[in-house]
Amino acid sequence: MADHEENHGHSKAAWTTVGIILLGCLIGCVAVLMPSLLLGGVAAVVIIAGAITGRLMSMAGMGSDGHHAQAGGLVDAPDEVGAETQGKS
Numbered sequence: 001m002a003d004h005e006e007n008h009g010h011s012k013a014a015w016t017t018v019g020i021i022l023l024g025c026l027i028g029c030v031a032v033l034m035p036s037l038l039l040g041g042v043a044a045v046v047i048i049a050g051a052i053t054g055r056l057m058s059m060a061g062m063g064s065d066g067h068h069a070q071a072g073g074l075v076d077a078p079d080e081v082g083a084e085t086q087g088k089s
Contacts, residue, residue: 013063017054021047
């Protein structure tokens with residue numbers, strides 16, 4: 001299993017997306033602590049903007065180079081024909 005190497009999440013697009021969404025979640029937590037509908041709306045906008053930013057960065061070539069990133073969805077398939085995926089179920 002040590003010879004199997006994945007590049008899952010090791011891209012500028014992934015890290016930027018996670019950072020922006022975490023910032024939105026932090027703003028949302030503050031909005032709950034001091035009941036503020038305005039801050040809650042700002043948090044929602046920041047979270048959605050983070051997802052859009054990540055997708056745009058990925059489309060601009062800053063995402064993962066693997067074929068799974070271009071598939072458009074979650075894919076759990078072997079990279080080569082006949083290769084087995086052990087422990088993935």
